[in-house]
Amino acid sequence: MADTVWWKRGTVYQVYPRSFQDSDGDGIGDLRGITRRLDYLAWLGVDAVWISPFYPSPMADFGYDVADYCGVDPLFGTLADFEALIAEAHFRRLKVILDFVPNHTSIAHPWFAESRASRTNPKRDWYIWRDPAPDGGPPNNWISNFGGPAWTRDEATGQYYYHAFLREQPDLNWRNPDVRAAMHDALRFWLDRDVDGFRVDVIWHLMKDEGFRDNPENPGFGPGQAEINRFAQVYSADRPEVFDVIAEMRAVLAPYGERVLIGEIYLPVERLVAYYGADLAGVDLPFNFQLIQTPWNARSVADLVVSYEEALPPGGWPNWVLGNHDQPRIAARVGPDQAAIAAMLLLTLRGTPTLYYGDELGLAQVSIPPERVQDPWEHNEPGHGRDPERTPMQWDDSLNAGFSTAEPWLPQTTDAAIRNVEYQRDDARSLLTLYRRLLRLRRDHTALATGTFRSLPATTDFVFAYERQDGATKLRILLNFSALQQVIVITDPEENRWSVLLSTHAARTGGGADATIILEGNEGVILIQAA
Numbered sequence: 001m002a003d004t005v006w007w008k009r010g011t012v013y014q015v016y017p018r019s020f021q022d023s024d025g026d027g028i029g030d031l032r033g034i035t036r037r038l039d040y041l042a043w044l045g046v047d048a049v050w051i052s053p054f055y056p057s058p059m060a061d062f063g064y065d066v067a068d069y070c071g072v073d074p075l076f077g078t079l080a081d082f083e084a085l086i087a088e089a090h091f092r093r094l095k096v097i098l099d100f101v102p103n104h105t106s107i108a109h110p111w112f113a114e115s116r117a118s119r120t121n122p123k124r125d126w127y128i129w130r131d132p133a134p135d136g137g138p139p140n141n142w143i144s145n146f147g148g149p150a151w152t153r154d155e156a157t158g159q160y161y162y163h164a165f166l167r168e169q170p171d172l173n174w175r176n177p178d179v180r181a182a183m184h185d186a187l188r189f190w191l192d193r194d195v196d197g198f199r200v201d202v203i204w205h206l207m208k209d210e211g212f213r214d215n216p217e218n219p220g221f222g223p224g225q226a227e228i229n230r231f232a233q234v235y236s237a238d239r240p241e242v243f244d245v246i247a248e249m250r251a252v253l254a255p256y257g258e259r260v261l262i263g264e265i266y267l268p269v270e271r272l273v274a275y276y277g278a279d280l281a282g283v284d285l286p287f288n289f290q291l292i293q294t295p296w297n298a299r300s301v302a303d304l305v306v307s308y309e310e311a312l313p314p315g316g317w318p319n320w321v322l323g324n325h326d327q328p329r330i331a332a333r334v335g336p337d338q339a340a341i342a343a344m345l346l347l348t349l350r351g352t353p354t355l356y357y358g359d360e361l362g363l364a365q366v367s368i369p370p371e372r373v374q375d376p377w378e379h380n381e382p383g384h385g386r387d388p389e390r391t392p393m394q395w396d397d398s399l400n401a402g403f404s405t406a407e408p409w410l411p412q413t414t415d416a417a418i419r420n421v422e423y424q425r426d427d428a429r430s431l432l433t434l435y436r437r438l439l440r441l442r443r444d445h446t447a448l449a450t451g452t453f454r455s456l457p458a459t460t461d462f463v464f465a466y467e468r469q470d471g472a473t474k475l476r477i478l479l480n481f482s483a484l485q486q487v488i489v490i491t492d493p494e495e496n497r498w499s500v501l502l503s504t505h506a507a508r509t510g511g512g513a514d515a516t517i518i519l520e521g522n523e524g525v526i527l528i529q530a531a
């Protein structure tokens with residue numbers, strides 16, 4: 001049945017491989033480390049693990065600069081380690097999703113070495129080379145996402161190459177059919193090794209304006225924003241030709257059966273949903289980052305959920321994300337008290353949820369001393385670095401919280417002795433326990449996994465209330481976004497009684513709920529209609 005494919009029912013868990021578990025004592029996580037922790041993921045109750053890049057790379061952008069699409073960087077292990085990982089994952093019924101980075105390679109990729117060798121090299125056209133502007137400067141006004149011009153002049157041949165990110169990450173030319181064929185082969189390499197799908201890096205960037213027109217000024221640009229926002233990315237990304245490229249990727253996956261294609265896309269909702277493609281020929285899940293970008297209050301979140309649901313094309317499956325390796329940690333953004341509301345929201349909305357490792361512990365942003373800064377973006381544009389959300393997972397109260405026997409590549413939280421898996425796993429009131437219970441409920445109740453969604457009228461400004469339904473089963477979710485008690489009318493006169501299935505507050509002990517329910521500050525509850 002189409003509606004029960006695993007990536008609709010299931011939950012995705014993102015692992016940043018440098019930071020999950022070190023196995024060889026170098027202070028950096030690796031594939032064997034991930035394999036060692038698969039039992040944890042199975043225990044937690046997620047269905048798929050998405051692993052950020054582990055391919056051979058000079059690590060200028062920590063693996064998002066790929067020097068070989070069909071290998072494993074020795075820092076992370078070997079291809080045999082990967083094969084063991086996938087076998088062990090599948091043994092535990094966990095799917096494995098890889099990070100595919102097609103927009104750019106590393107400057108160290110052999111293709112780029114050839115391409116830059118001469119203007120007549122057969123691979124010259126695999127990348128984006130342009131003559132200087134008449135004044136000798138860059139060909140147009142496009143800016144790098146990490147600040148500074150997106151064009152770097154290559155002295156030997158006198159032309160500029162384009163890089164949407166670091167100069168160590170030259171963009172591939174997806175208009176070239178040989179590039180497409182080579183990248184399709186890379187997808188097949190991993191599909192043949194049984195991976196269950198791909199998260200495609202910056203998929204909306206793949207095609208650029210054929211005429212390389214200047215981007216227009218962004219009137220909303222102001223102090224504190226990263227330089228990339230100075231111009232609206234009208235010609236450098238989200239071009240109509242990208243949909244053909246995506247349809248071709250899909251066609252590569254098609255013969256392999258139920259594999260998922262997820263697209264990383266930072267665009268407003270009305271553009272985002274275009275990536276489902278005409279007749280759903282686009283990606284299965286255009287990553288929906290709207291919760292990360294919306295102010296954290298009941299009305300804004302309710303409006304967002306309703307407008308997203310309305311914008312979905314027929315048959316387009318929703319999805320929700322609260323955090324990733326590029327965004328401040330959710331617990332830091334909404335505060336420790338609301339972290340439980342965020343968890344309940346993520347895991348009770350309609351659509352595939354993606355969890356970011358460590359968010360289930362409420363990991364905070366870790367402040368990084370200047371001498372330990374790793375992210376190149378922080379060096380280019382201080383304050384924009386992503387190290388604070390990439391710190392190592394915290395497993396127990398042993399040395400380095402069980403992550404490594406060596407000094408970890410980034411520091412951990414100062415409360416690691418109590419903010420770790422071992423400490424929280426048997427505590428009924430912990431965030432980890434809440435995540436686990438929510439994941440369990442999603443599996444037990446089809447209404448939560450694949451049921452319909454209906455927003456309920458707000459009886460206070462501070463509560464977001466909605467209903468999930470599958471057949472005769474109805475669940476209601478009431479989320480208090482404030483620190484104050486809220487009185488909610490829950491029972492329509494003609495309906496049956498409701499009982500509490502789960503609360504974020506362990507002190508609320510099951511039982512029935514009458515016509516009204518008093519939510520504690522920062523409390524969320526899931527109610528089920530009694531038979």
Ligand code: NOJ
Nearest residue numbers: 061064165201202325326
């Ligand atoms: C998006 C990735 O999530 C980010 O970490 C990376 O720096 C850029 N793409 C460039 O690949």
Ligand code: MG
Nearest residue numbers: 022024028030
């Ligand atoms: Mg290691």
